[in-house]
Amino acid sequence: MTNSDTWANPKYEYRGTKVLVTGGTSGIGEAIARAYAAAGAVVTVTGTRPRAADYGKDLGGLRYLQLELRDAMSIDATASALDALDILVNNAGAISPGGKSEYEPDVFEEALRINLLGAYRMAHACKDRLAASQLAGGANVIGIASMTSIFGNEWVPGYGAAKAGLAQLTKTLSIAWAAEKIRVNAVAAGVIDTQMTQTMLANAEMMQTFLARTPLARVGTPRDIAGAVLFLTSEAAAYVTGQTLAVDGGFSIRG
Numbered sequence: 001m002t003n004s005d006t007w008a009n010p011k012y013e014y015r016g017t018k019v020l021v022t023g024g025t026s027g028i029g030e031a032i033a034r035a036y037a038a039a040g041a042v043v044t045v046t047g048t049r050p051r052a053a054d055y056g057k058d059l060g061g062l063r064y065l066q067l068e069l070r071d072a073m074s075i076d077a078t079a080s081a082l083d084a085l086d087i088l089v090n091n092a093g094a095i096s097p098g099g100k101s102e103y104e105p106d107v108f109e110e111a112l113r114i115n116l117l118g119a120y121r122m123a124h125a126c127k128d129r130l131a132a133s134q135l136a137g138g139a140n141v142i143g144i145a146s147m148t149s150i151f152g153n154e155w156v157p158g159y160g161a162a163k164a165g166l167a168q169l170t171k172t173l174s175i176a177w178a179a180e181k182i183r184v185n186a187v188a189a190g191v192i193d194t195q196m197t198q199t200m201l202a203n204a205e206m207m208q209t210f211l212a213r214t215p216l217a218r219v220g221t222p223r224d225i226a227g228a229v230l231f232l233t234s235e236a237a238a239y240v241t242g243q244t245l246a247v248d249g250g251f252s253i254r255g
Helices: 027-038 072-082 103-130 157-176 196-201 204-213 222-232
Strands: 018-021 042-047 063-066 087-090 139-146 182-189 243-245
Touching: 018 027, 018 072, 027 042, 027 087, 027 222, 063 243, 087 103, 103 182, 139 157, 139 222, 157 182, 157 204, 182 222, 196 204, 222 243
Parallel strands: 018 042, 018 087, 042 063, 087 139, 139 182, 182 243
Antiparallel strands: none
């Protein structure tokens, strides 16, 4: 456990809770996974590489499964490998798959397959396990959405369409699955300091514009997203479902 995995206030207790975090080997996903583990949860993470050791980092304390979100059989196999599940965090995603333009129809479709269809298939594959959960406050599906769920972005039409769709899917599944005591929410991440955002963070002009619009005047950290996720899946949020919570330093409230 490190200081970055916990908070002074509040303290979360997830002892024995079964959690799956897709794309949990780095960035936001890893921060979420480690925060749950620090709170006592049994955490499984996924990645695209065959073994956890292939990432060249210590993923000790986290169970690892290989997952390809473009492959329905891989998704079903991942769900089948879980003996039980209380919380699913649909974090895995990709911008401009293969480094290609999302304005190319095939790349646009691939972006939808990874960022939206893959998230739905994973939730669908895990539904029975979630419905059997006895977690206080109910089982949970959390989607990691984006500012592109709210605003247009000319650079990533496929990713943006997928993340907007994820926000709508969150509403739909929250209604459809409420009777089975499964809550469904999303976190719309603002600009977070991860490997994916390094090009933007290195652009001084772009960052000056971003920070001028952001009331908290800073870039977010993966830990900021992890805190919101742990709250939404806690018993303290038992009456919260169908929501997409913007965690963006206030960027989205500026007129």
